[in-house]
Amino acid sequence: MHTSPALRDLGIAIGALDASRRASTRTSLEQERPQCVAYRSYSRSLQSLQLQLQTKDAATSQDVAWSTFLLGLFELMAEPSGDGWAKHMFYGTSKVLQLAGPDAHQSTLQERLVNAFRVLEANRVILYGDITFLSEARWRLKNRTRSEQVKIPDPMMEITELMFQTSRFSKQLFDTIEGIPAEKRSHNSAVKALAREGTTLDHRITIWNNGSLLQSAAADPFTQISFAYYYALQLFHCRNFTYYSCWETGTVPELSLHESNAYVAAIISICEKSTQDSNIPGVILLFPLRMAGAHAEVGRRNKILKILQQIYNSGFVVAEKITIDLCDFWTYKDLEISTEIRT
Structure with missing residues (x-):
């Protein structure tokens, strides 16, 4: 960090x-406000990074890759919408990693970057309904090879792969069905193929859960979060099929109300424990909390809001976007229910 102006200024920006x-922070009239220091350092880091990007070895530079990643992290702390972070992930870090290629990240430090990027990228694609270069064959092969080489199974690496697959399938599902007239969907071969593919994906997700329960150390915080992702994936995947009535009975994945409530309770429990007992950034809990909120009964909503507030208080203001989205969704849902009762 001391040899990289971009990383040095980013470290100052994030710290400031x-x-x-923090309520304990005090500044005299002679001292510059930490927020001003943060944004000025952020701006300097961007300028340094732009200069580095003009060099011939920019694509393989660890400084460049880490700088783009940490710029995105700063955006998660500074900008409530999350759009700045998503742009840095898509146009910054991902482009640098793609230019370098999957075989360029052999050192421990580079591997840590790829692993950290992978978790945030999985959250980005599924929250934004997007796809990722990590789903390309050469990157999937590299991930599979890395998984086979580790002595201890890494459930987080495997569940993020399933998140990529589920996000890609979700986009395919909506694009395909919306392209077919409503009256023709029930008998369309593409719709039937989607049902089969969705069921196969559901089986892969379930197999991951069964295997991870047998192989993993349940007390490990990242293992616990991988289970929160599993519950959220099940809620997300099964919910996508409920938006259309063109499926034959029993041909698509579905959850009972009991299963849905159990998954919501499990997500809340894991996220509460993670925010209270570990140093893992709460920002990686936003997808599970978003899905838990979309399925939560009234009595559990406040617990979800409390966890989101804790994540916000820890520095990730992007949690506010999930809070607003959920509150808007709950208002709409409650209005819909009250209308049904009156009629």
Whole structure:
């Protein structure tokens, strides 16, 4: 970090932004406000990075890759919508990693970057309904090879692969069905193929869960979060089929109300424990909390809001976007229910 101006300024920016939000922070009239320090350092880091990107070895530079990744992290702390982070992920870090290729990240430090990027990228694609280069064959092969080489199974690596697959299938499902007239969907071969593919994907997700329960250390925080992702994936995947009535009975994945409530309770429990007992960034819990909120009964909503507030207080203001989305969704849902009761 000391040899990289971009990384040095980013370290100052993130530290100053965090300091600006702590009640214990005090500044005299002669001292510059931490928030001003944060944004000025952020701007300097961007300028340094732009200069580095003009060099011939930019694609393989660890400094460049880490800088783009940490710029996105700063955006998660600074910008509530999350759009700045998504742009940095898609146009910054992902482009640098793609240019370098899957075989360029052999050192421990580079591997840590790829692993950290992978988790945030999985959240980005599924929250934004997008696809990722990590789903390409050469990157999937590299991930599979890495999984086979580790002595201890890494459930987080495997569940993020399923998140990529589920996000890609979700986009395919909506694009395909919306392209078919409603009256023709029930008998369309493409719709039947989607049902089969969706069921196969559901089986893969279930197989992951069964295997991880047998192989993993349940007390490990990242293992617990991988299970929260599993529950959220099940809720997400099965919910996508409920938006259309063109499926034959029993041909698509579905959850009972009991299963749905159990998954919501499990997500809340894991996220509560993670925010209270570990140093894992709460931002990686946003997808499970979003899905838990979309399926939560009234009595569990406040617990979800409380966890989101804790994540917000820890420095990730992007949690506010999920809070607003859920509150809007709950208002709509409650209005819909009250209308049905009156009629």
